[in-house]
Amino acid sequence: MIIKESAKWLNILLQLERKPVGIKFLLTREDYDAFPASENKNRMSYCTVVKRAGDGISQKIHRGHSACMGGAMALGLEETIQEAISGRRRFYQGAYRDLGVCRNISKNMVFCEHKAYGVAVMPLEAFDTEPDVVIIVCNPFNGMRxxxxxxxxxxxxxxxxxxxxxxxxxxxxxxPYEENQLNLSLLCSGTRMLARWKKDEMAIGMPFRLYLEVVEGLKNTVNPLERNAEKEQIAEKLLQEEFTNQLEIKYNHNYDDNAYKGGRVEKRD
Incomplete structure (x- = not known):
């Protein structure tokens, strides 16, 4: 219940075009076979599967489904190859100035240390058990919130x-999974091509437990941080979901009331 209710609250509190997406690692073949989600018949990049989940499609994938080696390595579906560890691959592609910078990029990337058989990627609201990670794709305004x-x-x-x-x-x-933290992404050239995100979209990933804290924080900061126009939209959604008794909207009230001064500049002595 907490999963579906939290997804409903997120929809109330933010103006999202895509559904929040839950990610569940399926470590064994038994876990994979037992998980109630359909498989795709064609190879597809993990990021494209995430986008489809944001559009309401639930799927599970294993390494055979992956069209992107980098994504499979990050998730622990494939062994990380030496060229990726050393940075040599990116250096020869001309992505960075020299091999040292490439190595710095590789060293600071955090891949899953486990060996997973597969991963379930679904709209958050479709989960009956807690996912491991939640991904929210949004515009910068919602990212700020x-x-x-x-x-x-x-x-x-x-x-x-x-x-x-x-x-x-x-x-x-x-x-986010390995470091147990929230992280931001402005996306990458690969996913923008493969998944065809909009140019003003970004993404935020976090463990599920932090996601619940974020939802609670959003509820508690509506009045001090949202402006009247956004408060009106939230109030309308509260009414639609019959949640009006769970959050009181206070108009003409913000954290920065009386903080800004206009008018002409006074002469200095």
């Missing part, structure tokens, strides 16, 4: 890592 929701209980997000490389698979899935 998610970070504000996180900061309500946790303060600064001090360990953000991003490089515009291996975005959905590493920056939003394996890193």
């Amino acid at each position: 998610i970070v504000q929701g996180y900061s309500y209980k946790n303060g600064h997000a001090t360990n953000i890592k991003l490089s515009g490389m291996s975005a959905i698979c590493q920056e939003c899935t394996s890193l």
Whole structure:
């Protein structure tokens, strides 16, 4: 119940075009076979599967489904190859200035250390058991609100890592999972081509337990941080979901009331 209710709250509190996506690692063949989700018949990149989940499609994939080696390595579906560890592959592709920078990129990427048979990728609301990671694809405004929701209980997000490389698979899935933290991504050139995200979209990944804290933080920061126009949209959704008694909207009230001064500049002595 908490999963579906939290997804409903997220829809109320944010103006999202895509559903939040849950990720569940299926470590064994038995786990994979038992998980109630359909398989895709064709190879597809993990990030494309995530996008499809944001559009409402539930799937599970194993390494045979993967069309992107980088994504499979990040998730622990494939062994990490030496060229990726050393940085040599990216150096020869011309992505970075020299091999040292490439090695720095590789060293700071956080791949899953487990060996997984597969992974379930579904709209969060479709899960009956807790997923391991939640990914939210959104615009920067909603990204700001998610970070504000996180900061309500946790303060600064001090360990953000991003490089515009291996975005959905590493920056939003394996890193949040392994490091037990929230992480931001501005996406990467590969996923923007394969999954065809909009140019103003970004993504945020986090463990499920942090996601619940973010939702609670969003609820508690509506009145101090949202403006009247957004508050009206939230109030309308609260009414639609019959949640009006669970959150009181206070108009014309914000954290920065009386903080800004206009008018002409006074002469200095």
